[in-house]
Amino acid sequence: MRKVTNSDKLFYFEKNFFTMDGLWMLEIEKEVGWDTALKIDRAVWIRLMKVIFRRIKKYLDIETNNLSDLIEIITFRWSVEGWKYLVNRVSESEVIIEIKECPYKAIMDRNTNRQDRIPLICKNMCFPFYKMAFEEFNPKIKFERNKFMGIGDNYCDFCFKSVD
Secondary structure: OOOOOHHHHHHHHHHHHHHHHHHHHHHHHHHHOHHHHHHHHHHHHHHHHHHHHHHHHHHOOOOOOOHHHHHHHHHHHHHHHOOEEEEEEEEOOEEEEEEEEOHHHHHHHHOOOOHHHHHHHHHHHHHHHHHHHHHHHOOOEEEEOOOOHHHOOOOEEEEEEEOO
16 A cells, blocks of 8 residues: 655645535536525535534634634634635634635636636625534624625625624
């Protein structure tokens, strides 16, 4: 059996994760149309986010579900996936994250046939599945979005406020 390094595994999974996600969407869209494909993809991502959050939480040995824990989990995921972002801790109960570069948008930007789908993905995919994941993680953490690169803003924002 061939011996592979962690670097080999990282290369393989990093490159193929995004490709699989994109190809899945293209093929399902071809079979059932855009609206149904988006509905199915959103449902898959909602379920996947629950699994991802649970696994990262365990991996990072996080035992609670407070705002700092949520920020730790989501920024771990984004860092692994190559997102560029800035965390602004406004207070103990409020955090605003500015996304400067989203790998999913970057991939779609490179495909001229998919650029018209970017706003739809930002509003109808990204926001809903994150909202569901964050609510399940802790319903006392309120989440909103006001900026979306996919509809022309210079950055995306993820605004969190912990309410008791």
